[in-house]
Amino acid sequence: MSYLDVDRRILALAFARMVDSLGNSFLIVVLPLYITSGVVTGGTFGLSATLITGLILSAFGFFNSGIQPFAGNLSDRTGRRRIFVIAGLLTLTVANFVYTLVDSYGAVLLVRITQGVGVALTVPATIALVNELSRESARGEAMGVFNTFRMIGFGLGPVVAGGVVASGPYLGGTITGFEAAFYVATLSALLGALCVYLLVEDPEQEEADAGEDISIAVLDRVRDDKLLDPVFTLGVASLFMAIGIALLEPLEHHINTTLGQTATMFGIEFSAFVLAQVLLQAPIGSWSDEYGRKPFILAGMLILVPATLAQGLVTTPAGMIVARFVQGAAGAAVFAPAMALAGDLATGRSSGTTLSVLTMAFGLGTAIGPLSAGLLAGITLPFGTAYATPFVFGAVLAFLGFCLVYSQVDETVDTGGAEPVEPGAAAAD
Structure with missing residues (x-):
């Protein structure tokens, strides 16, 4: 495949x-x-420093x-994805910079919550745009190309961050290593916002058909032979996968x-996971267009079982690298196949609502x-x-x-076998 073929x-x-x-x-x-460096003091609400640190780190995901x-x-109802992406990235820009100004646990917690809000604005609208702009x-x-780029950034960040902090202070001691790292994060979010502002436009939309109901369908009200809604099922599978990761x-x-x-x-072991994602996301996403989404999702969930278990049983660093x-x-x-399958099932301008089930579940799993x-x-x-x-x-x-996807999710790609689910059918209720 070639990235030149992608919009x-x-x-x-x-x-x-x-x-x-x-x-x-x-x-x-x-x-x-930073939290444990001694720079942050006070404002613990009577909680121990260890507990407040855990709350700060988890607040983002929740x-x-x-x-x-x-x-x-909301992005479905307005039909304006781009503004949500830009607003979220600008929120992250401000929050990342404010870290350099605060010195209490309470303030850091508020900044971390603001970061969570910024990402929440960005992710569903971005995924919906990818879904709507793709053939x-x-x-x-x-979806595979998009997530490959995301994982490249995610993999490089921790590696570069350690060097930035360790090499400080900068400019004759006026900028600490921590401040420099926060400045890099600030500029990264700002660059992302500028990129979207200059290069991305909302696709032309038909008459609005996105409802105001944001409740997640749990039970399947369309297929007589299934109990659970397929998008909800994929969300649960994504939640379970993210927890294990x-x-x-x-x-x-x-x-x-x-x-x-x-x-x-340990950093190498952590990065092994990212490397596999970078190498395989795009080709697997492309293969799922040809051979179907469900087989790859099932294979991935099944392989996750021994791969996750092995991390608790290995006795050598090499074994941990292989497992990761x-x-x-x-x-x-x-x-990528799960996001594409959910995108296949989204109707009209419901992409943001539908795909947010999966992105929400994954984020919750990481928390x-x-x-x-x-x-x-x-x-x-x-x-x-x-x-x-x-x-x-x-x-x-x-x-x-694996069991949930096998029993509750139907294929949406016509591979010459069983009749695929009509795109949008699951959301038609």
């Missing part, structure tokens, strides 16, 4: 998401260090996920101790995953290491996701 507006959105993700992923490394359905539906026969390819980060200390490795090796790479490959098999790991790591199983329990939990969720 230039999709490439512009992908580039904007890449630089935005680079800035946001800076904070994966920088924010925990607010991001909670607001996405509202933002997606029906190449929707999986477009996010289990690793809070267990860094335990993993390094057990495997006898350094923080640098395989988990990344499995995630790549799920993400629940670290909390789950922290709670479950102290529970001992009769096999594996001390941190194996969270990964067993993640593997079980992945298998449940």
